[in-house]
Amino acid sequence: MPDHICVTCGTQHAEREHPPARCAICEDERQYVGPDGQRWTTLERLRETHENRIEPEGDGNAPYGIGTVPKFAIGQRALLVQAPGGNVLWDCVTLWDDATARRIEALGGVSAIAISHPHYYTTMVEWARALDVPVYLHEADRAWVMRPDPRLTFWSGETREIGDGLTLLRLGGHFPGGQVLHWRDGAEGRGALLTGDIIQVVPDTRWVSFMYSYPNLIPLPAAEVRRIADAVRPLAFDRVYGAWWGLNVLADARGAVLRSADRYVAALARVGG
Numbered sequence: 001m002p003d004h005i006c007v008t009c010g011t012q013h014a015e016r017e018h019p020p021a022r023c024a025i026c027e028d029e030r031q032y033v034g035p036d037g038q039r040w041t042t043l044e045r046l047r048e049t050h051e052n053r054i055e056p057e058g059d060g061n062a063p064y065g066i067g068t069v070p071k072f073a074i075g076q077r078a079l080l081v082q083a084p085g086g087n088v089l090w091d092c093v094t095l096w097d098d099a100t101a102r103r104i105e106a107l108g109g110v111s112a113i114a115i116s117h118p119h120y121y122t123t124m125v126e127w128a129r130a131l132d133v134p135v136y137l138h139e140a141d142r143a144w145v146m147r148p149d150p151r152l153t154f155w156s157g158e159t160r161e162i163g164d165g166l167t168l169l170r171l172g173g174h175f176p177g178g179q180v181l182h183w184r185d186g187a188e189g190r191g192a193l194l195t196g197d198i199i200q201v202v203p204d205t206r207w208v209s210f211m212y213s214y215p216n217l218i219p220l221p222a223a224e225v226r227r228i229a230d231a232v233r234p235l236a237f238d239r240v241y242g243a244w245w246g247l248n249v250l251a252d253a254r255g256a257v258l259r260s261a262d263r264y265v266a267a268l269a270r271v272g273g
C-alpha cells in the first residue's frame with residue numbers, strides 16, 4: 001500500500017490503500033490547500049521527475065544543503081552538519097532516493113535527524129528507517145505527526161543535547177514545539193544556529209523575521225518575539241542558516257536576530273499590536 005504524500009506541503013501520511021480525504025497540515029491556517037484542491041502523490045512517482053541537489057551552503061565548515069529540483073511542495077532545503085561525534089541531518093525534504101543515500105554515505109553518514117517543525121516533517125520516517133537513526137522532535141508538536149514510527153523521539157522542556165556541541169532549543173512561535181539547532185563548532189568555531197522557519201532569514205540577509213504563518217502573512221505577538229530573542233541571547237553564534245538556499249546570516253548573526261526582534265516589536269507597536 002502506498003504512503004500518500006501531500007503535493008502542497010510534502011508530508012507523507014501513514015500507508016493506506018486510498019489517499020486521505022484531507023491534509024491536516026495544509027488545512028491549518030499556517031498553511032493552505034492549493035487552488036486545485038487537495039492533491040496527492042507517492043515517493044515512487046516523485047523519484048521519476050525529481051532529484052536532490054546536494055552541495056555546501058557556503059565556505060569553511062558550512063553544512064551541506066539538500067534540496068529538491070525542480071522545486072517540490074514548500075521548497076525548503078535540509079542541512080547536513082558534519083560533526084566529529086556523528087553527522088546530524090537538520091530538517092528534511094520529501095524526496096528520498098538511492099542517489100541521496102549514496103551521497104550522504106560519502107559525506108560520512110548521519111547519526112541523528114532533527115526537524116524544526118511540522119512543515120518539514122515530510123518523509124522523515126523513510127529517511128530514519130533507511131539511515132537507521134532517531135528523529136528528534138519536540139513533544140509539543142506530536143499531534144502533527146502524520147506517519148508514526150518508533151524512531152521518532154519526542155523530547156520536552158527547553159533544551160536537549162543531541163551530540164557534542166549540538167543542542168536543540170525549543171523556541172516555539174511559528175509552532176509551539178518549534179526548535180532550532182545550536183552548533184557550537186559552526187562558523188569555524190564562532191557558533192551557528194540552524195533555524196528552519198522558527199527564525200526566518202529574509203532577503204536582506206543582515207536581518208531575520210518571525211511569523212505565525214508565512215504563506216498567509218500572519219505575524220506573531222510581540223511577547224512571543226521577545227521571548228524568542230531572550231532565549232537566544234545567551235548563545236554564541238555568528239551565523240544563522242535559514243530554511244532556503246542562500247538565505248543565511250553570515251556575520252554577527254546573534255546581533256542580527258536581536259536587532260530584528262527589536263525592529264519587529266517596534267513595527268507591531270506602530271499598528272497597535
Ligand SMILES: [Zn+2]
Nearest residue numbers: 006009023026
Ligand atoms: Zn499538506
Ligand SMILES: [Zn+2]
Nearest residue numbers: 117119174197
Ligand atoms: Zn513553517
